[in-house]
Amino acid sequence: MSTPATASVAPDVEIVRRILAHIDAGTTDEGDPWREPVANYLDPARFSAELAMLRSFPSVYLPAAAIPNPGDHVERTSFGVPLFAVRGHDGRARVFRNSCRHRGLTLVEGPGCAHALVCRYHGWTYRLDGELSHVPHAEAFPGLDVSGRGLVEVGSREVDGLIVIGPLTPRPDDRHAESAMAALSDGGAWRDKLLPAERLVYVDATPRPMNWKVLVEQFLEGYHIRSTHKNTFYPIQYDDLNVIEAFGPNTRITFPYQNIERLRDRSEATWTTDRRVTYVYHLFPNVMVATFPDQVLVVVIDPVEIDHTTVTIYALTTTAVAEALSRAPEGTTGGLSLLAAGGSEDNEMSEGVQRGLHAGANDFVEFGTHESAIGRFHATLDQRLEWCR
Known part of the structure; x- marks a missing residue:
């Protein structure tokens, strides 16, 4: 599904103008500085509050290209909640809580494709739209209402190459969550960059020993290049040269x-x-x-524990x-190796930050005016x- 385009970020020509002007002046986009308390990365109570808040708002679950065909399904735990996405015979992508309605076994493990979803424990079977279609020895479950025991769906939308899920723990009449969904339901900012990349070629899920916010921060500035x-x-x-654009609570950083x-x-x-x-x-x-060049990465950062x-x-x-x-797979080896090496360097720095947060040297983490996208992230968080209190 596509949504009407909006002028939420600058066109290419304007971005080029701004970059060339920065090169000539030796400058970069600037914004407000920010100081984030170190305790906000280390306090278990703060992490619990963040996790509860994250479950109360919509978020991007995965790229639509991960399930291109009817029957394709893939699972991932989001904010501590096991989920899976499947594309139905009607072409619609749906997201469900990953639990059989009999004994609660996780129904989907890893990616796959099937005409129906069968629990490997006792064989309860679900259609791709989540409806329960078969219970072995159904006579053993007197009073079972098959029509009411389908998989539990999580509200979702397929928007310009992404599958966006609604709140996992919705709050009644939450206008803030509705506004957040609207901000993720207009792909005008990313549509022309993501939609052409319709083939999924690689997936990797890796645990990292650090707070989720440290990982977010590493993407949001070029001061470290x-x-x-x-x-x-x-x-x-270029070192320390970025164009920063805000659209809703989201941000685009140009390197x-x-x-x-x-x-x-x-x-x-x-x-x-x-x-x-x-x-x-x-x-x-x-x-x-x-x-x-030649690829787009969709990176999902899932908090597990305060430092994992x-x-x-x-x-x-x-x-x-x-x-x-x-x-000719060797034709792209160089570019992929460069990205892998750069990502490894970023992760090494982030792991060092996580260790250093425990040193007791700082009361806060300092972000300068050239790192304003990070400050904006923390301010929105x-x-x-505050809205969830």
């Missing part, structure tokens, strides 16, 4: 490549950011959509690139926590 990515991203990008300067002598009518920038769309609270997080990366590409990759 030179020092952290000296031999990976820095030779092709330019040095080859963007080749556009200086070309007509603006021909300007495009394709293969000249990485866009990172932070879809609040915990999902990043990051564009790279699962990071699931869905790598997507166009049909043409996927077919080329299948014919605080606002939602």
Whole structure:
């Protein structure tokens, strides 16, 4: 499903203008500084409040390309709640709580494709729309209302390449949750970047020993490019040069490549950011959509415990690139290796931050005016926590 386009982020030409102006002036986009108390990363009570709040608001569950065909299904635990998504015979994507209605066994394990969903414990069988269709030895369950024992669905919408779920613990007449769903239900900001990448080529889920907010923060600034990515991203990008745009509670951060300067002598009518920038769309609270040449990554950051997080990366590409990759996989090895190396460097820094938070050296974490997207993330998080009190 697509939604009407809105002018929520700048077009390519305006982004190029802003980047070239920053290059010439030696500047970057600036915003308000922020100080985040160290206790907010270490306090179990704060983490519990965050988890309860996250369950009270909508969020992106996964890219629609993960279940392209009827019968395709995939599971993931979101904010501590086991869920799975399945595409029905009617073409509609649905999200269910991952639990059989008999004894509660998780119904889906990993990705797969099936005409029906069968519990491997006792054989209770569900149609793809969640309805209970078969109970072995049904006479053993007197009074069982089959029509009322289907899978428990979580409200969801398929929006411009993403499947967005509603609150897992909804609150009555919550206008804040409704507003948050509206902010994730208009893909005008990311539609033209994500929709062409309709083929899922890779999925990886990795536990990380750090607070979920530390992982979010590593995506939201370019102040670290030179020092952290000296031999990976820095030779092709710029240190501390970003364009920051807000749309609703979400943010787009533009990381330019040095080859963007080749556009200086070309007509603006021909300007495009394709293969000249990485866009990172932070879809609040915990999902990043990051564009790279020949692929798009959808990164889901799932809090597990106060100092443990699962990071699931869905790598997507166009049909043409996927077919080329299948014919000559070595053709993209260099780019994939660069991304893997850069990601490893980011994770190393984040793990070090998590350890350092326990050192007792700081009362707060300092974010400067060049890291304003991080401050905005924390401000929005605080606002939602306040709404849930």
